Amino acid sequence: MFNKKRLVAAAALATGAVLVLAGCAGETADPSATFNPDEKVTLNLAFWGNDVRADLYNKAIDAFNEEYPNIKVNSTFLGFPEFWEKRQTEAAGGGLPDVMQFDYSYLRQYAQNGLLLDLGPYLGGIIDKKPLADNILKIGVVDDTTYAIPTSTNAWGLFTNPKLLETAGVENFEGGSWSDYTDWMKSVTDASDGKVFGGSDYTGRIQNFELQLRSEGKNLFNEDGTPGFDEKRLAEFWNEGAAARDGAVLPQQQAEELLPLSAFDAAKTASELTWDNFGAGYLGNLGEGYTELGLVAPPVTKDGAKDLYLKPSMLHAISAKTKHPEAAATLVDFLINSPESGKIFGTNRGLPASTTALEAADLDPMSTQIKDYEASIADRLGDAPPVPIVGYGSLEEKFRVLGTELNFGTVKVDDAVKQFFTEMDVVLNQ
Template identity: 25%
Template sequence: MGHTISRRNLLRSAGVVAAATTFGSVLTACSGTGAGTTGGDLTMAWWGSDERHTAYQKALKAFTAKNADIKIKPRYSGYDGYFDKFNTQVSGGSAPDLVQMDTALVAAYAKKGVLAPLDEYVGKSLDLTGFSKSLLAAGTVDGKLYGVPSGIGVNIVTINVTGLKELGLTEPDKEWTWEELKSYAAKIYKASGGKIFGVDDGGGSTNQAFDIFAREKGQNLYTADGKLGYTRETLEEWWTYWAEMRKINASAGGAVTSSAHNDLTKNAVVIGKAMITFDSGLNNSGGSITGATLDFVPTPQGGWSGAREGNYVNGGVLLSATKRSSRVADSVKIMSYFAQDEGAIKDMALLRGIPPTDKARALVAPEMTPNDKRASDAAAYVSDRVAKATDALPAPVAPPEGANQITELLFQSNLAIAFGKKSVKAALSEYFDQAESILSA
């Protein structure tokens, strides 16, 4: 079952980097008055696995049976090239009416005038009962709602329980710190006789690890005006931590990290090189590849004086309406259907993330695999902890244009440190120069 727990799984494909790189130039024509979709079938576009495609089709068939006046024409593809095609359609005036949107790109599209604000429909034809404010923030840009979240996305760490038991080790505590991760990971390496690292390298993991660390220091990845939101000192501390992790063999080295980049089948846990990974997408297909029992715990907490709650809730993928469409009202009806209809909720199950409401999670729970159930429980645990926290920052703003290039830059910079090609100090100087250049372009 291909579901998404965290936003990083939406960023794994190199296609999103290419889409972001060409975004501005391709959409220059968007400010014009070209025709949107008029009359005929309502077009709906999404990316995903064959399982997601089948589920969407089944749910939409049930929707049209209840809404005979709305005919839906699907546009389905994999993720690679999805946004390149969407950009071309937007420029040519043939964009879909309803589009599955990436949380990493919603701000850029909203600010370019591609997406329609949905606020006037909320509480009327758009029923968002059960959706938390922190979850809706994933589709909110400059105070307006541009996308309805499909699920709860949280940052959680994946653990190979089968492997730990073989080493005679118990699972780590849910309320662990970064220093406890270090000692625990080193213990795994020792227990394996030096054959298995404790954890994969999180030094270049922007959206699954570093963002939590920065938020624990009261800093976000980005500011509201699209600048870097963290200090040089914070990133230096982060990279130094991971350099120490590699030095004591608590973390995998550069070769393992490099080969796994954008290739889940080569993840350190999948290939037996580590017991812990920051990639919660392992439960998509990695669980079946490894044959292992998996469990999930929150990303480590700060552990220092004044550390804040760093976790937050994001929205899986989003459903958005395009602004030029003449069918925004009908698109909103479909969004509301996926949000609240019991049949649609069961059809989609975990294919767009952990369901976003208590009602939805209860509906899909009976069909979950054991690994999925543990992932859902972990997501609910983190979500509840965030809701109770009095020191947590507000949910992050939607990433600015260029954020995906920053994600790749952080990964490659950390890799250069891991391979000994750059010192932490040298990597810092180059990183901030390049990041600021990307964000000011």
């Protein structure tokens, strides 16, 4: 039986304790203060990325200063793991940057520990919400409070490799049930005599399980932190993959030998279910001779279900202890909504969530394809699920590892289910 505490997983317990202590200290900025554009202030901005993204942020800050010359912005960046290590250290000392690029998986942890500013008072004022759809704004909400705004979005999709399909003489997946998808993968594998496989074992990805649950009107995890499924339902999902593991999908040993590339990156599988913003990376890894990929909707569990949703590639949030909340909100609005931001960043941070930024962005062919894809699945898009529970990342990884063991044949479904629920018990009952 799972209780409703949503603290950190065992692996991150020490960090979570630090954040709780940090969240209890200090005062939240007064949202009723009047914004004075003539006041000279300095803001600290932190983001993760590389030199390319840093150059884009520098250009965006220059454009921001043309409009707001009295707001000085000092920016710093790190790689993703180092970025969050530094934020945890800063949280312990109460010194988070004024404005932060933020990851969805950390949002609940930081919000519930009082480390992020309530953005509600600035929405519709300093932060223009007209270019942001309601379902996008809801993504940054924790316990009925808006703590972050998405810079960009992505959706779950099915990438296919047109060159491999042409060689195998098999048409692109035209939609259908999960069983239809398994049959299609087997047809690719058989047609190529095993030189290419139709795909990978989709039951190794927790997102595909979530898709099926959403079609049944359930969440992977509810707002109160409890799971939206039981052992029987998980066993049903993993047993569903037995047909695919019986000769239709790439054997796990071959997948391991390809690492760090995925089987799709290495042109060993003709399809892959994943987030749609992976397209550019796939093309880069596939190399010369690849200028396009197929991108279609995932299999359907129940007709008419709102099983898909838009997930933020990243968000922007403001420290609860910033001394300049109005200036910080002005910077967030510019980085998310301004046409200048759209022109400068393009799709570097994902497909822009703001319509004004998106209209100004120069989209390459892959980005245009993703934009068209997300428009094509509009009838399947529902509200985003509750913000991920604290410890979600460790459960996602456990799910993946058990999926590989199922594909290896080193664990039975019932044992895998027991192992996952044991891990989930640790995470949810801390």
